[in-house]
Amino acid sequence: MANALVVVDVQNDFCPGGALAVAEGDAVVEPINRMAADYDVVVATRDWHPSEHGSFASRGGPWPRHCVQGTPGAELNPGLDGGAIDLIVDKGQSPDLPGYSGFEGTELEPFLRARDVATVHVVGLALDYCVRATALDARARGFAVVVHRDATRAVEASEGDGERAVAELRAAGVEVI
Numbered sequence: 514m515a516n517a518l519v520v521v522d523v524q525n526d527f528c529p530g531g532a533l534a535v536a537e538g539d540a541v542v543e544p545i546n547r548m549a550a551d552y553d554v555v556v557a558t559r560d561w562h563p564s565e566h567g568s569f570a571s572r573g574g575p576w577p578r579h580c581v582q583g584t585p586g587a588e589l590n591p592g593l594d595g596g597a598i599d600l601i602v603d604k605g606q607s608p609d610l611p612g613y614s615g616f617e618g619t620e621l622e623p624f625l626r627a628r629d630v631a632t633v634h635v636v637g638l639a640l641d642y643c644v645r646a647t648a649l650d651a652r653a654r655g656f657a658v659v660v661h662r663d664a665t666r667a668v669e670a671s672e673g674d675g676e677r678a679v680a681e682l683r684a685a686g687v688e689v690i
């Protein structure tokens with residue numbers, strides 16, 4: 514059985530200076546680069562929205578316009594070691610679905626199954642949204658799941674969201690270390 518590292522949305526728009534910046538979002542890059550060598554499979558997800566996505570404030574959603582397909586803000590942080598990434602999964606492409614989870618409408622699960630992955634390690638941005646949703650989905654699909662806190666950061670749209678996400682993950686059987 515194999516271990517996979519799923520690197521969630523370490524994109525320019527979620528890093529300082531980006532359209533939906535997570536505080537210290539770029540601080541996850543270095544630990545992720547260090548970790549990548551220890552896994553059989555490394556997958557990076559990208560939030561990859563059409564120009565009028567339902568999560569954008571312009572359409573009544575909670576977020577500013579971010580990670581629009583093909584824009585510089587949607588590119589992976591240039592500090593990530595691209596050579597370590599086996600697959601890039603684009604999510605959030607459906608205009609009317611939130612697209613928080615890397616499993617929603619993507620090839621992620623069949624890719625992991627084809628490589629005999631038993632345990633999914635989740636890192637990246639942001640802990641309280643896409644990391645949370647991806648880890649919960651992985652658990653619901655029967656994988657063992659580990660979230661590495663030092664390689665995540667939270668948006669904290671409401672203070673305490675990061676801690677609430679950790680509690681919810683643990684209650685769902687996700688190991689948070």
Ligand SMILES: [Zn+2]
Binds near residue numbers: 560568579580605
């Ligand atoms: Zn998004």
